[in-house]
Amino acid sequence: DQQVKQNSPSLSVQEGRISILNCDYTNSMFDYFLWYKKYPAEGPTFLISISSIKDKNEDGRFTVFLNKSAKHLSLHIVPSQPGDSAVYFCAASERGGSNYKLTFGKGTLLTVNP
Amino acid sequence: DGGITQSPKYLFRKEGQNVTLSCEQNLNHDAMYWYRQDPGQGLRLIYYSQIVNDFQKGDIAEGYSVSREKKESFPLTVTSAQKNPTAFYLCASSILSGGYNEQFFGPGTRLTVL
Numbered sequence: 018d019q020q021v022k023q024n025s026p027s028l029s030v031q032e033g034r035i036s037i038l039n040c041d042y043t044n045s046m047f048d049y050f051l052w053y054k055k056y057p058a059e060g061p062t063f064l065i066s067i068s069s070i071k072d073k074n075e076d077g078r079f080t081v082f083l084n085k086s087a088k089h090l091s092l093h094i095v096p097s098q099p100g101d102s103a104v105y106f107c108a109a110s111e112r113g114g115s116n117y118k119l120t121f122g123k124g125t126l127l128t129v130n131p
Numbered sequence: 132d133g134g135i136t137q138s139p140k141y142l143f144r145k146e147g148q149n150v151t152l153s154c155e156q157n158l159n160h161d162a163m164y165w166y167r168q169d170p171g172q173g174l175r176l177i178y179y180s181q182i183v184n185d186f187q188k189g190d191i192a193e194g195y196s197v198s199r200e201k202k203e204s205f206p207l208t209v210t211s212a213q214k215n216p217t218a219f220y221l222c223a224s225s226i227l228s229g230g231y232n233e234q235f236f237g238p239g240t241r242l243t244v245l
Contacts, residue, residue, distance in 0.1 A: 026171070051233060060135075060221055060236030061174070106173060110232055117162055117181065117225060117232040118189070121173035 020044045021109050023122035031130055036094040038125050040107030043088065047109040051119065052081060052092045055104045064105075065092070097129045134158065135237035137222050142242045144216075152207045152240050154222035163205035164223040164234060165189075165197065174221060180205055181227060209242065216244045 022041045030036045040050075048069035053061035067074040067081045067090065074081050080093045094101055107122040135156045144150045156163065162181045166174040176189030180199040194213025199205055205224075209216045219241050223234040 021173075023173075049232075053236075058219070058239065058241065060137075060223075060238050063233050063235065066233060117227060118176060118179065119174075119232065119234060121166075121175075123171065123173040 021107055021120050021122040023107055023125050025125050026123070027126040027128070029128045029130060030097050032099055033096045036097045036101065036127055036129065038092040038105050038127065040090050040122055041088060042109050044109070045088070046111045049110050050081070050083060050090050051108045053106045053108060055106060055124070061106060099129050099131050102127060102129045135222060135224055135235060137237040137240050139240060140238065142240055144242070144244050146244055147211045149208055149210050150242065152209065152220055152242070154205045154207065154237060155203055156224045157203060158224055158235065159202070160224035160235070161202070161227045162225045162232070163199070165195070165205070165207045166221040166223065167191065168219045168221060177207065216242060218242060
């Protein structure tokens with residue numbers, strides 16, 4: 018049973034436009050969410066995170082929005098650049114939990130076309 | 132430079148052989164994790180350890196074993212009991228403080244069992 022879902026396996030956008038990657042979760046105990054970026058044959062790189070006490074967190078071109086009532090979060094990349102082309106993973110955890118585990122979605126392949 | 136190293140990058144083994152994947156970190160992180168990634172799949176947790184000489188099974192521990200004799204090292208053994216060992220293996224580490232468990236990943240090891 019997938020607790021973190023990324024329903025779009027792929028997304029293609031034009032350079033300079035906005036990329037919006039979506040993530041849904043089912044476990045109401047999740048209260049900390051992260052986005053990772055991954056290039057082929059490399060380890061994921063942490064991008065940005067958000068705690069459940071916030072509904073928005075911004076870092077440069079990257080903004081994460083959290084809608085707790087809908088159990089939905091999204092990552093916005095503005096403006097998109099060709100170097101952003103990668104697989105993006107959404108992950109979630111329970112901060113109050115004792116095991117510090119992250120639960121990952123299956124990822125969305127973003128392609129930014131020049 | 133602080134970071135996580137995994138060796139080797141590519142590993143080939145014959146079916147029926149055990150193989151050990153190396154993971155070392157010099158970030159002074161308490162917790163270490165092993166994940167497996169298959170095509171079109173997210174990261175699935177194999178084992179994790181929060182303290183030396185202690186480790187816990189993740190979601191797909193069958194056919195794997197680990198040890199944590201030193202804080203810096205968390206080797207993973209893929210045994211002959213693992214039915215589908217060919218995969219991309221990722222090691223990660225994190226601090227254990229305040230519940231904000233951003234995990235840092237190594238570059239990964241691609242294991243191919245022939």
